[in-house]
Amino acid sequence: MAAITRSTAFLALAAAVLAVLAGGTTAQQLSPTFYSTTCPKLSTIVRSAMAVAVRKEKRMGASILRMFFHDCFVNLASSYVCSVLTFIYHVLPPGRQGCDGSILLDDTPSFTGEKGAGPNFMSVRGYEVIDTIKTQVEASCNATVSCADILALAARDGVNLLGGPTWSVPLGRKDSRTASQGDANTNLPGPGSSLATLITMFGNKNLTARDMTALSGAHTIGRAQCQFFRSRVYTERNINATFAKQRRRGCPKSGNDTLVSPFDVQTADVFDNAYYQNLVAQEGLLHSDQELFNGGSQDALVKMYSNNGAQFFADFVAAMVKMGNLMPSSGTPTEVRLNCRKVN
Incomplete structure (x- = not known):
């Protein structure tokens, strides 16, 4: 009888927790007009602030784009559920975080966030730009717009201000109430990833190999740290000799790990299709870059993008919208944060 009572209580607790979690959010329907009445000046505020940031430092456009990518790509298992009851993990599927502003959260006593993860630490930058935009948005429409949407x-806007395409951004995301350094470490593809790994990791997010190759074109702007391309420029053979020699000058065999070099030297701060032209010339900076053009399945697509910037822009926009639709799973607690660095 005691065993039955404990089992009944166990199931009751599980059901109660599930009920709470299920009520934590509603399905998020994204629309470009989501804030048209509640925050009509939103797009103008964000665009103006980004224009100031990019004018001050052109690299910031690439930094914010990378931050968005790193936010969307992190999936969190329902560890908070497991900490209450291991049993529930088998009842409630792992939660998918997606584009939820979790990367913006500072560490707390209850979780270690994504900022200190290997792919992000001293690498992802621009948090203060998002803070500035959030402050301006709050002054215009308090407690209305999520950090994820900002x-x-x-x-x-960072892409467009650097010469790239623009597009209608579906809006209506909510902000995560938690983050996980461990999940950031395991979900984000690394600079040494093979083509097969890249295709698999993007496929896990319901993004195709074509989406992956188009999104990789974000490397037409921005920089990489020496520690991430050192091995390529010193040891790999599928690399233009002159290009490798030039990059070694700013990246010694040891030390200076955080010195940065542009992905595309010729047009480092212009969003164009030069990235693909560089790959065809065996001038991909990272190992993972050159994997897209190395005798594999993406060679033909890379060649097409290298010759057709308009097609690259079109595919990049489609892939960005698709990636931006990665949402927290139903039942994941979310909110509209008043401060992007901490939960309400």
């Missing part, structure tokens, strides 16, 4: 708009 980041999505800022990424779009």
Whole structure:
């Protein structure tokens, strides 16, 4: 009888927790007009702030774009559920975080966030730009616009301000109430990834190999740290000799790990299709870059993008919208944060 009572209580607790979690959010329907009445000046505020940031430092456009990518790509298992009851993990599927502003959260006593993860530490930058935009948005429409949506708009505007395409950003995201350094470490593709790994990791997010190759074109702007391309420029053979020699000058065999070099030297701060032209010339900076043009399945697509910037822009926009639709799973607690660095 005691065993039955404990089992019944166990199931009751599980059901109660599930009920709470299920009520934590409603399905998020994204629309470009989501804030048209509640915050009509939103797009203008974000665009103006990004224009100031990019004018001050052109690299910031690439930094915010990278931040958005790193936010969307992190999936969190329902560890908070497991900490209450291991049993529930088998009842409630792992939660998918997606584009939820979790990367913006500072560490707390209850979780270690994504900022200190290997792919992000001393690498992802521009948090203060998002803070500035959030302050301005709050002054215009308090407690209305999520940090996740601000980041999505800022990424779009950063691309466009550097000469890239623009697009209608679907809006209506909510902000995560938690983050996980461990999940950031395991979900984000690394600079040494093979083509097969890249295709698999993007496929896990319901993004195709074509989406992956188009999104990789974000490397037409921005920089990489020496520690991430050192091995390529010193040891790999599928690399233009002159290009490798030039990059070694700013990246010694040891030390100076955080010195940065542009992905595309010729047009480092212009969003164009030069990235693909560089790959065809065996001038991809990272190992993972050159994997897209190395005798594999993406060679033909890379060649097409290298010759057709308009097609690259079109595919990049489609892939960005698709990636931006990665949403927290139903039942994941979310909110509209008043401060992007901490939960309410």
